[in-house]
Amino acid sequence: MKSNLRNEIKSFIVRSGYTMQEVVDRLSEDYGWSDSVSNLSNKLQRESLRYVEAVQLADALGYDIIWGPRKSETLVGRGGAAK
Template sequence: MKLEKSETYRNEIKSDIVRAGRTTTEVVDSLSDEYGWSRSVPNLSGRLKRGSLRSGEAAELADALDCDLAWQKRGQS
């Protein structure tokens, strides 16, 4: 069974949250405090499931996880 891109991205982000040693609730609270996001965990989960994060929101989420979000030309590392 092939995963849809949005499901793959959601799984990667959830893994990043776990690797950061945080819960989704903690991340949502950080996003709310720093960027004014809703404190609703189901809201974030739904957006990840639907793949409906905007690029600015993805950058804010990466920042909350202490990650960099970078555009990189394919085939270059």
């Protein structure tokens, strides 16, 4: 599962036409992030990206994070089990 999230975010970076270094440079300049590619890579690998960081990353790539209802009627409760 972890590699799926990392790969998904990296695919957004590639589709946006940026390199990891360019994204890190933008995040550093705009939001004060570390200018180290390895720090971003580690966050993606460990899935330790905070929500505010995800919003900032999306912004740097020209995306918005939009909340919307699921297409499926399957809901996941607090315990993680589908209802």
